[in-house]
Amino acid sequence: MFKSKTFSSKMVDIVLIIILVVIAITCILPLWYTLALSLSSKSAAAAGAVGLWPVDFNFNSYQQLLQDSQFFKSFWISVQRVVLGAGLNFIIVPLMAYPLSKTVKDFKGRNVLMWTLIFTMLFNGGLIPLYLTIKAYGLMNSIWALVLVGGAQTIVFNIILTINFFRNLPSSLEEAALVDGAGPWYILTKVFIPLSVPVLATISLFSIVYHWNEFLYGLIFMTREEFYPLQTYIQQLVVSVDPSTMTEDQYKRLSELSNRTLDAAKIFIAMIPVLLVYPFLQRYFIHGITLGSVKE
Amino acid sequence: MRTKGFAKHYYLMLLPGFVWLILFSLVPMFGIVIAFQNYNPGLGVFGSEFVGLETFRYMFQLNDTMNVFFNTIYIAIMKIVGNLIVPLVFALMLNEVRYMGLKRSIQTIVYLPHFLSWVILGGVLLDIFAYGGPINQLLGMFGIDPILFFGRADLFPFLVVGSDVWKEFGFNTIIYLAALTGINPALYEAASIDGASRLRLLWHVTLPGIRTTAVLLAVLSLGNVLNAGFDQIFNLYNPLVYSSGDIIDTWVYRAGLLNLQYELATAVGLLKSVAGFMLISLSYYLAYRFTNYRIF
Numbered sequence: 001m002f003k004s005k006t007f008s009s010k011m012v013d014i015v016l017i018i019i020l021v022v023i024a025i026t027c028i029l030p031l032w033y034t035l036a037l038s039l040s041s042k043s044a045a046a047a048g049a050v051g052l053w054p055v056d057f058n059f060n061s062y063q064q065l066l067q068d069s070q071f072f073k074s075f076w077i078s079v080q081r082v083v084l085g086a087g088l089n090f091i092i093v094p095l096m097a098y099p100l101s102k103t104v105k106d107f108k109g110r111n112v113l114m115w116t117l118i119f120t121m122l123f124n125g126g127l128i129p130l131y132l133t134i135k136a137y138g139l140m141n142s143i144w145a146l147v148l149v150g151g152a153q154t155i156v157f158n159i160i161l162t163i164n165f166f167r168n169l170p171s172s173l174e175e176a177a178l179v180d181g182a183g184p185w186y187i188l189t190k191v192f193i194p195l196s197v198p199v200l201a202t203i204s205l206f207s208i209v210y211h212w213n214e215f216l217y218g219l220i221f222m223t224r225e226e227f228y229p230l231q232t233y234i235q236q237l238v239v240s241v242d243p244s245t246m247t248e249d250q251y252k253r254l255s256e257l258s259n260r261t262l263d264a265a266k267i268f269i270a271m272i273p274v275l276l277v278y279p280f281l282q283r284y285f286i287h288g289i290t291l292g293s294v295k296e
Numbered sequence: 297m298r299t300k301g302f303a304k305h306y307y308l309m310l311l312p313g314f315v316w317l318i319l320f321s322l323v324p325m326f327g328i329v330i331a332f333q334n335y336n337p338g339l340g341v342f343g344s345e346f347v348g349l350e351t352f353r354y355m356f357q358l359n360d361t362m363n364v365f366f367n368t369i370y371i372a373i374m375k376i377v378g379n380l381i382v383p384l385v386f387a388l389m390l391n392e393v394r395y396m397g398l399k400r401s402i403q404t405i406v407y408l409p410h411f412l413s414w415v416i417l418g419g420v421l422l423d424i425f426a427y428g429g430p431i432n433q434l435l436g437m438f439g440i441d442p443i444l445f446f447g448r449a450d451l452f453p454f455l456v457v458g459s460d461v462w463k464e465f466g467f468n469t470i471i472y473l474a475a476l477t478g479i480n481p482a483l484y485e486a487a488s489i490d491g492a493s494r495l496r497l498l499w500h501v502t503l504p505g506i507r508t509t510a511v512l513l514a515v516l517s518l519g520n521v522l523n524a525g526f527d528q529i530f531n532l533y534n535p536l537v538y539s540s541g542d543i544i545d546t547w548v549y550r551a552g553l554l555n556l557q558y559e560l561a562t563a564v565g566l567l568k569s570v571a572g573f574m575l576i577s578l579s580y581y582l583a584y585r586f587t588n589y590r591i592f
Contacts, residue, residue, distance in 0.1 A: 048428030099306035126565025129327020213413030
């Protein structure tokens, strides 16, 4: 593109790269700091002596963490939730996207059904009606409240992404299968799904991350701590404050009193699953998200 | 094509998903009637007495709700502007980097915060900006007295906007980068041969090339004017900053689920849902008119 490189052009490149690298570093610095904090001694953390390197390096907070049975209970609930939620998403989304990717000519009810879906995505009754409905269903303290409520709110977006992907597949593939006498179930499972790895990986990533990160439904639908998913457990631990009025001094003391090294260890462990999943699926979600948002 | 008789299979494919959405998205919408009732949890939605618009009249008299509406729009607009401009500038800078390996590593790193929950990042940010935390230590080196960042109502909206832009800019960059790769390289070559400098290439080729994308994103962001970010604020705020940081969603949570003012919380939530629905519909319509964008 730019064959002739002048001195000033090179300088611009260097400055640019330095700025970009600094920005990128700010994105991992908080994680690095959390790790350093979790490996420091309690007193150093309380005194605010920890910077980028652990002070009085030790694994005490991780040993302490091993004795916290609630942490592992909550971790396990989150794992179950992710498996159920992402699994359900993986089955239902292609199943709904396939008929809805047809034109009205091939599937008469298509537009009415599509607009119903869009409506559920754009409009909702709000928090209180949702809470009362789940209570009326008797799903309080059940993991299904977490899986089904969260799933219903995110699934339509995933369906739209998948519809757009299906529509971009060459129609001759389906026509060839039709000529061979294939039915709709065969076409969906043997033609469409195998060709849809990028979009299915994208929606799976979104679903996994969503169910892993969501905390509010854990807070309102679970009345006992033992049923909290991991994020709700950490939320209660780290950032929850007494909603009654509070003075500046109380707020200061609260941040000093909490066991910051142990909290940092819990936060760090809770990050790991996401850190493991997203780089591998990166090339897919970039493709998936651009497909969903920029169309010709 | 022989697609006759496929419709019943299509309906069968859609059935489980629709049952799910009806139970967990559409049914809760009927709970909206609570806003027009003198709701009694013992009697339920069907037994409670209807009072018409009384709750709404009461709502508009409360200073509290007016303040909350203002905060929501104020924070949301700042976020929209930041989330449009910062990713654009970042994408333009990244686009100038010609070392593919470096470019890709920077990209992978800047996506990371998007995938972490506000519970996690809330905990980390509260630690970093704590009274005795690293930011205050750093300021201390320049002789600045420690600041109680997240306890100050005047700073809170800016911290919220800044941290949100920081969390999302990497992910928001994806769409701009896709638009940048879509620009015809021949345009750059032609302009270079005509003797255009890098700055002129940026001005006459790159910027016009992504104008449509930028307009589209700006128009679509209109639908988010009432979404200031529940998860984020819920995990960062405390009673000291309610005056400037309380938004509709956090207020509904506290009024409804902690103070059990079901009617009022539902009414405020309903107002938000209706206004939000109209705004999103409008933004989709405008996006269709101006850039021919369709959601599916």
